[in-house]
Amino acid sequence: MANLVRRWTSDDIGKLKEMAGKHSREKIAAELGRGPSAIAVKAHQLNISLRCGRSDHTAEKTGPGPMPSS
Numbered sequence: 001m002a003n004l005v006r007r008w009t010s011d012d013i014g015k016l017k018e019m020a021g022k023h024s025r026e027k028i029a030a031e032l033g034r035g036p037s038a039i040a041v042k043a044h045q046l047n048i049s050l051r052c053g054r055s056d057h058t059a060e061k062t063g064p065g066p067m068p069s070s
Contacts, residue, residue: 006034008042020048 012032019028020043028050029036043050 013042013046016042017046017048020050021053024052025050 015032016028016039019031023031025036025039029039032039040050
């Protein structure tokens with residue numbers, strides 16, 4: 001059985017760019033009908049980060065802050 005290489009279309013690349021940083025590599029792969037490794041390779045070639053952004057929870061880490069003076 002031969003492995004067929006499916007070329008990346010401009011629509012595929014656009015969707016990858018749109019989803020990168022918002023969704024997991026596995027979700028992007030499922031959406032594009034490709035394997036997670038193919039997503040990682042193409043993102044690397046295009047210098048696109050797949051790391052999902054984290055919301056800023058600094059207030060939770062540092063506590064509520066100083067007590068108000070009365």
